[in-house]
Amino acid sequence: MSEERFGEFVLVRRHGQVAELVLDRPKAMNAVSAEMARSIVAACAALGADREARVVVLTSSHERAFCVGADLKERNSMTDAELLRSRPLSRGAYTGVLELPMPTIAAVHGYALGGGFELALSCDVIVADDTAVVGLPEVSVGVIPGGGGTQLLPRRVGAARAAELIFSARRVAAPEARELGLVDELVEAGRDREAALELAARMAANSPVGLRAAKRALRLGHGLDLRAGLEIEDAAWRAVAFSGDRAEGVAAFNEKRPPEWPGE
Numbered sequence: 001m002s003e004e005r006f007g008e009f010v011l012v013r014r015h016g017q018v019a020e021l022v023l024d025r026p027k028a029m030n031a032v033s034a035e036m037a038r039s040i041v042a043a044c045a046a047l048g049a050d051r052e053a054r055v056v057v058l059t060s061s062h063e064r065a066f067c068v069g070a071d072l073k074e075r076n077s078m079t080d081a082e083l084l085r086s087r088p089l090s091r092g093a094y095t096g097v098l099e100l101p102m103p104t105i106a107a108v109h110g111y112a113l114g115g116g117f118e119l120a121l122s123c124d125v126i127v128a129d130d131t132a133v134v135g136l137p138e139v140s141v142g143v144i145p146g147g148g149g150t151q152l153l154p155r156r157v158g159a160a161r162a163a164e165l166i167f168s169a170r171r172v173a174a175p176e177a178r179e180l181g182l183v184d185e186l187v188e189a190g191r192d193r194e195a196a197l198e199l200a201a202r203m204a205a206n207s208p209v210g211l212r213a214a215k216r217a218l219r220l221g222h223g224l225d226l227r228a229g230l231e232i233e234d235a236a237w238r239a240v241a242f243s244g245d246r247a248e249g250v251a252a253f254n255e256k257r258p259p260e261w262p263g264e
Contacts, residue, residue, distance in 0.1 A: 007039035044096030069114025118147030
């Protein structure tokens with residue numbers, strides 16, 4: 001296993017074809033400061049260009065929190081002009097995760113609030129343990145979810161449920177979060193990272209070309225009418241139909257052996 005650090009607060013660990021992006025600001029429960037946002041942007045840029053990384057798992061080094069959202073202490077010291085200038089950077093951290101081309105899994109334990117939950121929502125799948133508490137409480141401090149929450153949450157749970165959760169600013173404990181679809185898989189306390197890495201390994205055994213194309217079709221087709229969505233799917237199919245991965249996958253199936261994906 002190799003490691004690479006991006007700034008002081010983000011670490012990327014390599015587990016073969018699975019990359020683990022670790023939020024590593026434990027003294028602040030992973031509150032997203034400007035420096036941490038910059039590190040997330042850099043790490044996502046590197047991962048997005050890495051053809052060896054087939055799946056990314058987003059984890060936390062803090063025992064009691066995934067991420068508590070924006071660093072409000074830092075925000076409190078900013079002038080209005082500084083806050084405005086910082087917006088593209090903070091937004092870039094969330095879009096960096098959202099736009100990763102390979103499947104992404106968030107491993108959530110403890111608090112995932114505000115921007116912390118938005119980082120998880122930016123992933124394709126959320127695995128949470130029994131200690132997880134999630135929510136978008138931004139209106140309780142006079143702002144709104146600004147890391148994609150107003151758009152990503154209704155896509156998960158529907159417009160009315162998202163409105164109730166955002167307008168009430170309430171925190172949701174793990175059992176209800178699973179029931180409402182705020183998280184996808186619930187595991188016993190302390191197993192979120194392990195379970196997410198296991199799921200990632202199962203995904204990573206599949207064609208990297210197929211994984212990226214399937215994600216592209218899922219993302220681009222969401223919200224379109226059926227006919228337009230099927231055109232998106234057809235374009236993604238055409239992108240993989242004549243790939244080396246497809247040729248290898250069909251050959252391996254017929255020869256009854258594990259595929260050795262060329263990744264192209």
